[in-house]
Amino acid sequence: MTRGRLVRITVPVVVAALVAALPFVVTDRFLLKIFTYAGLNAIVVIGLSFLFGYGGQVSLGHAAFCGLGAYTCANLTATLHLPWLVALAVAGAIAAVGGLLLALPSLRLKGHYLAMATLGFGELMNLAFVEAVPLTHGVDGFTRIPPPSIGSLVLKSPAQLYWLVWAVAGVALLLAANMVSLRPGRAMRAMHGSELGAMACGVDLVGVKVRAFVVSATMAGLSGALYASAIGFVSPKLFSVTISVGFLAMAVIGGSNSLVGPVLAAIALTLVQYLDALVPGISREAAQIVQAWEPDVYGLLIVVVVLFAPGGIGALWRRKRAGEAS
Amino acid sequence: MTWLSTGSRASHGSRSSDIVRLGELTVVVSEFLQFTVAGLKSGAIYSLVALGFTIVFAATGAINFAQGEFFMLGGMIGVWLVNLGLPLPFAVVLAVVLTACIGAAFEFLAVRRIGDGDPLRIIMVTIGGSVLFRQAALHVFGPDEVPLAPFTRGSSIMVLGAAIERQTLWIWAITLVAVAALFVLYRKTAFGKAMRATALRREAARLVGIDTSLMVTVSFALAAALGALAGLVVAPLTQTAFDVGAGIGVKGFAAAILGGLGNPVAAVGGGLVLGFLESMTAGYINPLYKDAVALVVLLGVLFVKPEGLFGGTGREKV
Amino acid sequence: MSSLLAVRGVTKRFGGLTAVDNVSFDVFEGTVKALIGPNGAGKSTLFNTLTGFEPPDSGSVIFDGSEIVARKPRDVVRSGLARTFQNTQLFDGMSALENVMVGAQAHQPRGFAGSALRLPSLISEDRVAAEEAARLLRLIGIERWADVPAGDLPSGIRRLLEIARALATAPRMLLLDEPAAGLNAAETSELVHTMRRIRDGGITVLIVEHDMGLVMEVSDEIVVIDRGRKIAEGPPRMIQRDPAVIAAYLGEVADDE
Numbered sequence: 001m002t003r004g005r006l007v008r009i010t011v012p013v014v015v016a017a018l019v020a021a022l023p024f025v026v027t028d029r030f031l032l033k034i035f036t037y038a039g040l041n042a043i044v045v046i047g048l049s050f051l052f053g054y055g056g057q058v059s060l061g062h063a064a065f066c067g068l069g070a071y072t073c074a075n076l077t078a079t080l081h082l083p084w085l086v087a088l089a090v091a092g093a094i095a096a097v098g099g100l101l102l103a104l105p106s107l108r109l110k111g112h113y114l115a116m117a118t119l120g121f122g123e124l125m126n127l128a129f130v131e132a133v134p135l136t137h138g139v140d141g142f143t144r145i146p147p148p149s150i151g152s153l154v155l156k157s158p159a160q161l162y163w164l165v166w167a168v169a170g171v172a173l174l175l176a177a178n179m180v181s182l183r184p185g186r187a188m189r190a191m192h193g194s195e196l197g198a199m200a201c202g203v204d205l206v207g208v209k210v211r212a213f214v215v216s217a218t219m220a221g222l223s224g225a226l227y228a229s230a231i232g233f234v235s236p237k238l239f240s241v242t243i244s245v246g247f248l249a250m251a252v253i254g255g256s257n258s259l260v261g262p263v264l265a266a267i268a269l270t271l272v273q274y275l276d277a278l279v280p281g282i283s284r285e286a287a288q289i290v291q292a293w294e295p296d297v298y299g300l301l302i303v304v305v306v307l308f309a310p311g312g313i314g315a316l317w318r319r320k321r322a323g324e325a326s
Numbered sequence: 327m328t329w330l331s332t333g334s335r336a337s338h339g340s341r342s343s344d345i346v347r348l349g350e351l352t353v354v355v356s357e358f359l360q361f362t363v364a365g366l367k368s369g370a371i372y373s374l375v376a377l378g379f380t381i382v383f384a385a386t387g388a389i390n391f392a393q394g395e396f397f398m399l400g401g402m403i404g405v406w407l408v409n410l411g412l413p414l415p416f417a418v419v420l421a422v423v424l425t426a427c428i429g430a431a432f433e434f435l436a437v438r439r440i441g442d443g444d445p446l447r448i449i450m451v452t453i454g455g456s457v458l459f460r461q462a463a464l465h466v467f468g469p470d471e472v473p474l475a476p477f478t479r480g481s482s483i484m485v486l487g488a489a490i491e492r493q494t495l496w497i498w499a500i501t502l503v504a505v506a507a508l509f510v511l512y513r514k515t516a517f518g519k520a521m522r523a524t525a526l527r528r529e530a531a532r533l534v535g536i537d538t539s540l541m542v543t544v545s546f547a548l549a550a551a552l553g554a555l556a557g558l559v560v561a562p563l564t565q566t567a568f569d570v571g572a573g574i575g576v577k578g579f580a581a582a583i584l585g586g587l588g589n590p591v592a593a594v595g596g597g598l599v600l601g602f603l604e605s606m607t608a609g610y611i612n613p614l615y616k617d618a619v620a621l622v623v624l625l626g627v628l629f630v631k632p633e634g635l636f637g638g639t640g641r642e643k644v
Numbered sequence: 645m646s647s648l649l650a651v652r653g654v655t656k657r658f659g660g661l662t663a664v665d666n667v668s669f670d671v672f673e674g675t676v677k678a679l680i681g682p683n684g685a686g687k688s689t690l691f692n693t694l695t696g697f698e699p700p701d702s703g704s705v706i707f708d709g710s711e712i713v714a715r716k717p718r719d720v721v722r723s724g725l726a727r728t729f730q731n732t733q734l735f736d737g738m739s740a741l742e743n744v745m746v747g748a749q750a751h752q753p754r755g756f757a758g759s760a761l762r763l764p765s766l767i768s769e770d771r772v773a774a775e776e777a778a779r780l781l782r783l784i785g786i787e788r789w790a791d792v793p794a795g796d797l798p799s800g801i802r803r804l805l806e807i808a809r810a811l812a813t814a815p816r817m818l819l820l821d822e823p824a825a826g827l828n829a830a831e832t833s834e835l836v837h838t839m840r841r842i843r844d845g846g847i848t849v850l851i852v853e854h855d856m857g858l859v860m861e862v863s864d865e866i867v868v869i870d871r872g873r874k875i876a877e878g879p880p881r882m883i884q885r886d887p888a889v890i891a892a893y894l895g896e897v898a899d900d901e
Contacts, residue, residue: 056446060453105629112449113628116389116579120624123576127618175760182759182770183749186738190746193735196697197806199717200727202750202813211756241572245457252450257737296465299457306450307439 019166023159030277032158038270039165040227041250042263046172047219049251049262054185055212056192056256057107058115061122062220062247065095067129067239069221070228071136077146077229084149088225095221096214103213107206114213122241129236141235148229161230168226169263172219176259179215188212189257242295249298252305255312264313269298356487361609362602367494367563369601370501374556375578376585376593377508378549383587384525385545388448392432393553394575395459400425400554401566402463405472414475422554428459429550433543456571463568474561493562500559504552505594512590521545553578573617580624586634595636647706648673648817648848649694649725654703656686656693663689664700665872671817671865676839676849678859680883681869682892687852688730690869691821695727696720708816721750726815728806730822730852736795740786740805743794744777745770747812773812780808784838799826804835817848824855836862860884868892 026032044062051057069091076087106117129136136142148155148164155164179185187208190198195205228234250269254262271278273294275287305312375397382390404421408414432455440447477496482489512518523531524541532538556574557566577600585596600623608616627634647670656664663686671677679687692698694705696717705713707725715723726747735743752773758766781787784804789797794805803823810818820839824832832855839862843849853859859866859880866883868876870892876883883889 058446058449058453102625105625109628109632112389112445113583113632115391115449116576116583117625117628120576120580120621123572124618124621124625127621131614178762179756179759182762182766183752183755184759186742186746187749187754189738189742190735193737194733196729197733197735197809198746199697200695200721200729200733201747201809202718202721203746204718204754207754211754215756245453248453293461295457296461299454299461302454303436303451303458306447306454307436310447 016170019170020163023162029158032162034271034274034277036158036162036165036230038267039162039169040223040230041247041270042169042266043165043172043223043226044220044247045250045254045262045266046169046176046259047216048247049254049256049259050176050180050219051212051216052248052251053254053256053258053262054180054192055188055209057209057213058112058248059118059213059216060115060241060244060248061102061118061120061125062216063239063241063243064122064125065098065217065220066224066227066243067125067234067236068098069095069224070234070239071129071142071224072221073225074142074145074228074234075135078142078144084146084229088148088222088229091225092218092222095224096218098221099214099217100210103210103217107209107213114209118244119241122244126236126240129239136236139236141233142228143233145228145232145234147232148226165226165230168222172222173259173263176215180259184208184211192256246298249302253301253312255305255315256310258312258315261313261315352487357609359486359488361605363488363490363494364609365602365605366598367497367601368560368604369581369598370497371556371560371574371597372578372581372600373594373597374501374504374552375574376582376597377505377590378552379579379582380587380590380593381545381552382549383582385521385542386437386443386445386448388445388452389579390546390549391449391452391575392456392459392571393549393578394571394573395456395463396425396429396550396553396571397557397574397578398463398566398568398571399428399459399550400557401474401561401570402467402472402557402568403554404558404561405474405566406467408474414477418477418558421558422551425554426547426551429553430543430547432550433546437542437546438539456575460568460571467568469568471565471567473565474558476562477559491563493559497559500555504555508548508590517544576624577620580620580627583627583632583634584623586636589634589636592634592636596634599635646673647671648708649850650704650706651694652704652706654690654693654700654705656689656698656700662872664693666703667869667872667874668703669867669874669877671848671850673816673848674843674846675864676843676851676862677865677867678863679850679852679867679869680854680856680859683854686872687869688821691727691819691852695725695819721813721815724814724816725819726810726813726817727819728803728810728821728823730825732799732802732806734794734797734802734806734809737793739791739793740781740797740801740808741774741777741790743805744780744809744812745773747809748773748776750813777808777812780811781805783811783841784808785834800828800831803827804831804838807838811842811847815847817850818842820849820851820853822852822854824853824858832858 022035023032026035044066048059048062051059072091072094073087076082076090077084102117102121103114106114130138148161155161187198187203190201190203191205191208198205224239227238246269250265251262253269254265273291275290309315375393378393378396379390382388382393400421403424404417407417407420412420436451436455437448440451476493478492480492482491483495512522520531520536521541521544523534523536524538531541578597581597581600582593583596584600585592585594600620603623604616604619607619649671651670652668654664654667655662667690679690681687689698693700696712696715696719700713703713704711707723710723712720712723712725735746738746752769755766778787778790781790784807786801786804786808789801789805794802797805803826807820807823824835827835836858839849839851851863863880865878866880867874868883868886868889875888875892876886
């Protein structure tokens with residue numbers, strides 16, 4: 001086994017072990033919940049960076065897919081009392097179908113119409129979440145959503161929920177990494193590099209873009225369903241366009257052509273939101289200032305990364321690994 | 327509508343029922359006119375914002391996600407200038423100029439830095455920029471809604487039973503002047519021709535000696551000016567706040583592609599049609615659906631007729 | 645010898661300008677045909693109409709017995725007709741090897757589900773594509789650039805890489821748009837060898853080129869286009885002496901290298 005291959009296998013295993021071991025080190029319920037939030041965001045961002053970082057497609061409505069997944073799961077478990085795994089699968093399927101319906105017409109067109117179409121979709125879904133009270137309980141939010149259960153095992157403790165979320169994140173990362181390193185990833189990077197050149201190589205531009213979009217929408221839907229079950233409460237505010245822009249910011253900052261970078265960005269930007277809980281020394285006022293200026297930082301980071309470091313964190317990571325290998 | 331209550335429907339003989347029917351007809355007509363007025367009022371605003379999208383798109387091939395924020399900035403800066411003591415006309419003009427400068431500065435500092443002019447990166451930069459503009463407005467002006475005084479005082483004007491507010495007349499007048507000015511600029515001046523050349527074939531334009539970078543900067547300045555103008559002229563009717571940008575941006579863009587992106591005349595047409603559709607929906611179907619109309623139109627046009635009603639630049643399918 | 649590519653009455657207008665005016669010619673299987681003409685004569689536009697990038701206003705293009713005029717570029721490639729671009733359209737962020745691999749994927753299905761699950765069939769298909777890509781880089785003579793990002797390659801190598809990538813799509817016919825542009829004398833003669841090897845491998849070639857030396861050396865037949873119209877067609881010797889061709893080029897002769 002070559003040294004490179006050894007590294008490529010042991011590093012993820014070690015990281016996975018560290019992630020799994022966290023609840024033994026961090027026992028505070030609230031802190032564990034924060035890391036669970038980070039995992040939920042990471043799942044969305046893995047899908048989004050697959051679509052955007054590799055395929056160059058902008059989506060400003062991914063939070064809407066989270067919402068679709070969340071409300072589907074909530075209705076199926078709380079109202080219809082279906083098994084959780086069934087609800088999860090259906091939630092993912094509904095998000096996938098939604099993604100397909102949105103992507104097919106938008107991606108037929110040349111140019112970046114998808115960006116505006118997803119923005120419109122995001123706004124429309126947000127309106128729908130607010131107005132469809134029988135299904136979503138409107139602005140009051142959907143409460144008392146049952147926790148996840150696999151068979152007879154109910155996952156209720158913070159540690160169990162953390163493990164569930166990060167297990168799903170791990171699977172999502174694995175699937176995305178596989179696609180990226182093989183044919184689909186190459187087709188997407190080709191498309192991103194030159195659409196004319198990709199066409200001249202027989203790449204099915206629309207087919208690839210639509211599939212990438214559906215994959216990312218499904219991941220967002222699954223994350224939403226997980227959120228609903230793990231946290232137990234969802235409301236339309238969680239699925240606004242602002243949240244979508246936040247996801248996109250994580251993908252941008254994490255860097256294009258990278259999955260690890262966006263995951264790190266998702267974790268970092270989630271933790272920043274709870275700075276006062278994480279760093280004991282920070283005063284409430286300081287934390288409030290950070291929170292008030294958080295969107296500014298997002299916006300600034302997007303601009304700075306796009307202009308000066310399109311590779312984002314991912315590129316820094318790759319440069320570091322290249323430096324170590326030589 | 328109260329005088330159409332059942333009391334007056336009592337059959338007092340054929341002549342009275344004729345009068346009643348004529349009265350009903352008048353009400354229906356004046357109601358329709360009222361909705362049309364409202365529709366053309368918002369339609370004019372959407373036209374201005376849609377023109378802003380079209381101008382930037384023609385010059386760069388990218389969608390400027392900060393267009394809605396230019397609308398917001400115009401109104402907010404105008405209110406701030408009035409509060410500083412400037413007379414309203416000066417405040418309005420200065421606010422438009424300042425927003426145009428902000429637009430140009432944004433292009434110079436951010437958009438121009440994107441060396442290859444890749445529309446995707448331009449879109450991302452404008453998304454980031456829109457967040458920054460919105461946050462800046464929040465930090466500087468605060469979160470509250472602020473009012474702007476109407477440009478002229480006075481009661482509404484009655485036309486065939488429909489009430490037209492004076493500010494609405496200002497909206498129409500200013501929109502007409504702006505569209506006419508743009509027409510003159512683009513068709514009659516050398517500068518305007520240079521801008522059109524840049525939009526059509528950038529490399530060819532550069533070869534002929536046109537400063538294409540300058541054209542792009544001017545496009546952003548114009549788009550910002552149009553957005554600001556729209557924001558200022560409607561603020562007396564709807565008030566303005568730091569977060570109105572996103573909503574108007576989506577509606578303006580929906581108007582632009584409804585007409586057909588890339589075509590300025592189509593943008594105006596799209597704006598008016600969208601305003602009309604919104605108003606009819608609110609009046610005859612359900613006021614709650616008003617905001618959804620633009621979104622449905624946006625998705626509907628993309629799905630059904632991407633070239634828009636009046637056909638934009640070749641919206642080719644892949 | 646059969647006509648592999650039959651161009652019949654192809655016309656393309658841009659507004660008031662007729663870029664391609666009722667052009668007809670044949671390319672016979674196993675030959676190298678050159679398309680020459682003064683600058684701006686409409687040659688690249690013609691290429692675009694032949695390969696599905698720009699539908700012509702009228703005319704037909706029959707490749708290997710089937711009408712391909714209405715097909716999208718992707719389907720044209722899958723029919724066995726590959727092309728390069730005057731402005732190379734490489735994938736700058738990917739290595740030379742990866743660029744060629746994309747070409748090698750032309751006939752394979754998208755493979756999203758299979759690759760997500762790392763099915764053995766997909767892994768082996770990828771390995772085959774990598775081997776084929778490496779072989780083609782060796783054939784063209786640029787294998788030492790295999791792991792260099794395409795964006796970092798010198799312009800001459802970029803053109804050769806695009807040819808390798810087009811070959812990876814396993815075409816029966818190759819359309820080369822000014823492959824010698826930016827090549828020095830040594831690289832140009834290397835290109836001539838490569839083109840002969842391509843033709844000997846059974847691939848028909850249609851090439852747009854300005855370098856007359858290359859054209860004379862490598863083509864079996866030449867078709868001359870001036871201002872969108874065909875003005876001459878025939879073997880190189882005949883074209884050299886054709887008065888209409890000489891007249892069309894009178895202003896261009898001084899510019900030729």
